[in-house]
Amino acid sequence: MTDETRRELEAIKSELYRLSYRVRTLEEQLTRESREPNGGATPRVRPEPETVPAGATPRVRPEPTAETRVRPEPSLAPPPPPATPLDEEAQSFERVLGGKVALYTGLTLLFLATAFFLGWAWTQLSPAGRLALGYVGGALLLGLGVVARERTERWFSDGLMGAGLATLYLTTWAGWERYALLSYAGAFGLTGAITALGVALALWRGSETLAIVATLGGFSAPVWLRGDGGGAPTNFFGYLAALNAGMLAVSAWREWRYHQLTCLVATIALLNGWAITSYAPEYRRLTLGFVSLYYALFSAAYLLPDALRRRTTDAVSLALFLVASLAYLLAGYALIRDEWREYPGAFLAAMGALYFALGWLKALAKDSPADAALFTLGVVCVAVAIAVQFQPSAQVVLYGLTAAGLILVGLRWQTRLLYGFGALLTLAAVAAMWSVLIEPIRARVVLLNEHGVGWLALLAGGGAALYGLYRDMQARPQSALDGVFPRSALAQLIAPALVIALAWGSAEQTLYAFELAGRRGAPLAHMLVSLAWTLIGAGLLVGGVQASLRGVRLMGLGMLALTTCKLFLYDLGFLQMPYRALSFAGLGLALIGVAWLYSRFGTVEPRAN
Known part of the structure; x- marks a missing residue:
């Protein structure tokens, strides 16, 4: 019995004491009145007859009844003063x-x-x-x-x-x-x-x-x-399985959360102690099988009872499930890594697929806390599986495309969880691309080399995500997703990254193509880079004018400014005729076109109605 419950019971007892005291006093008063003449009733005093004017109807006074007779209010002794909170706290401390x-x-x-x-x-x-x-x-x-x-x-x-x-x-x-x-x-x-x-x-x-x-x-x-047993783990594992099955069944039936936590902590402690003192490589498969069995028992104890009772999963049960899942993922990966040396990420990918399936089932059951936890585990497992299984160039492709898919699905269904993970994976894709750029290109092919596929993946995924963000902001100016990561802020991060990827990737792959052809440092290569940058800037500027987007126009002007700096700081001393003239002429015509666009269409943003 908690202290709060005990205080409530004491208050109820005090109130019952007051009520019994009042009832006893009323009974004594009624007994005294019954012994008085006329039953203790107040004698009625007939008023003098009223003088009725001639021609008026006399007013008839109703005879007082027993219900309308006024009895004197019995005098009650004041009830005992209620206990103050300080007294209750002192009594509670004394009882404890x-x-x-x-x-x-x-x-x-x-x-x-x-x-x-x-x-x-x-x-x-x-x-x-x-x-x-x-x-x-x-x-x-x-x-x-x-x-x-x-x-x-x-x-x-x-x-x-x-x-x-x-x-x-x-x-x-x-x-x-x-x-x-x-x-x-x-x-x-x-x-x-x-x-x-x-x-x-x-x-x-x-x-x-x-x-x-x-x-x-x-x-x-x-x-x-x-x-x-001579150190064989079969008896030990079997005993733990039987003990956990019984204890978890009891705790799930009675909903004893601390009991579930005790089973989880005790199991992890025993398994770690056994692994330190008695583990051997020949026990790998047996250990993985029993550890998987324990995880299945704990998962059923944490997720199944609330589902059978048709209610959302308890927060404490979800927390325990996450702890058990992280412990199992670490142990399972450590056991299976040496077994599947060529596919170290297969175990994590399979667990990610399992979590996605369970999360989908929980979503159908409208169990939002559980499906959020399961989708979280699924995304984490897939992301880590990609990191341990593939080279950085493949990681860029998978992270970039997966991030775009999560962002688009999150926008479509207004799911903050998937949208947030998409934003995080976008950062992971950028970090993986940076690690790729540190290493030199080894594949002797243009665009489909280690760097090229990364640039293409970032451009494809980022472009799709940026388009989805633009359409969603047009359709829904206010969204719950902005509480996770503002859509405008995410778009403002993705758009410059795409421009940088397009400019960097085009320059790198153009120069690498000439290097493969044995013409490294050729003037034509640098002229083509300037031309590509000029086209990128002009395209952004035209698109910004058509869509009335100041940010896109500013990025276009920035690209043209960067190209101008390149011409004067690098190409002017490097390029010879006629490449120098062609580069300057192309950029000059582009800038004239920019001036015409601004004079023709202006830069005033359309006002919202």
């Missing part, structure tokens, strides 16, 4: 200090006394008495907890039963590890029986605390029970 703190301190001392007594009993009692006394003490605590359940609050009886379970576990450990009086099978059987008893008591009492105590005892058995 004198109740739970005292109980848990006493149980801890009793537990330590049992441990000390078992150590002393090694030299004082017979082998049979050494364990019998421990089991009797544990059973006695359990019995006291059962008896006290009707006379005390829940936390007291649960504390006694939890101490009894801990005593039974400690006695079993002493019989196996220290005294060697129990065989491996006997100790294992007793541990399983104590765990089953603890779970049964937890279900009977509806106590998550008892379930956690039983769980800790069950998971501690593999730590101190070391015997048959």
Whole structure:
């Protein structure tokens, strides 16, 4: 019982006391009135007859009834003053200090006394008495907890039963590890029986605390029970699978979140301890199979109960599912990486596809928190799979196209999750392209080399995303997606990146084509670069004028300014006739066309109606 519930009960008791006091006072008042003459009623006083003018209708006064008789208000004593919040806090602190703190301190001392007594009993009692006394003490605590359940609050009886379970576990450990009086099978059987008893008591009492105590005892058995099997992990894995299946079924049924967390933490801790001390490469497939089984059990316990109850998945269950998923992905990749050396990203890609499928099912069930978590895991898995499986040039292609697809789907369905991941993958594609540019071109082919495919992917994906953003902003000036990453800001980042990619890529591939032809540094190559940049600037300018987009026009002017600087700072001292004349003539005509466009169409943006 929480402190808040206890305070509410105290307030209800105080109100009931006031009501009973008022009822008792009213009863006494009614009894006194019944003993007075005329039943305690107030004597009626007949008024003097009114003088009725001639020709007027006399007014008839109704005779007073029992209901209309006015009784004097009984005098009530003032109720006792209600307890102030300060008094309630003081009483609550006193109950905690004198109740739970005292109980848990006493149980801890009793537990330590049992441990000390078992150590002393090694030299004082017979082998049979050494364990019998421990089991009797544990059973006695359990019995006291059962008896006290009707006379005390829940936390007291649960504390006694939890101490009894801990005593039974400690006695079993002493019989196996220290005294060697129990065989491996006997100790294992007793541990399983104590765990089953603890779970049964937890279900009977509806106590998550008892379930956690039983769980800790069950998971501690593999730590101190070391015997048959010669280090083979089959028994260990099978025991963990059976224990998790039972415990997770109980926690899912009763919706015990802390119990689920206890199972997850205990399983991860045991598996890590076993991997550090006993793992061998020949156990790789067996370990992967059982780890996958554990993950399936935890996923079912976290996602299935809420789905069966036709409600959205609980936030705590989703958090636990994400933790279990990250732990499984790390363990699974570490185990399978050496097995599938040529395809290290296949495992992560398969898990990403599985998460996408589950997210789609959750989306059909309108379980928004769950489908968001599953889609998140899917995107993360696919992105990491691309990073570990492919070279940087292929990463650029996959990241760029995937980012464009996520942005377009997010815009179409107004899904903030997919839209946000698309924006993040766009940055990942740019970072991957930068890592590609650091390395030299090795493929002896124009445009379809390591750099060229990256430029093409960025241009294709970025162009599609930019067009989708432009159309969506025209159709929906206000959107919920702007809360994740403003669409205008994303467009303003993508557009200059596309212009840079187009200018850089065209210059690089043009120069590389002449290098493959054995004409590295040819004047014609630099003239073609200037011509390409001039066409890019002119195209952007015309497009900006047609669409009335100032940003596009400014980028076009920027490209033309860059081309002009290149002509004067580089081409003028490098190009010879007639290439110099052709370059200057081409740029001059382009600038004249720019002036004509501005004089003909102007630059005033159309006003919205």
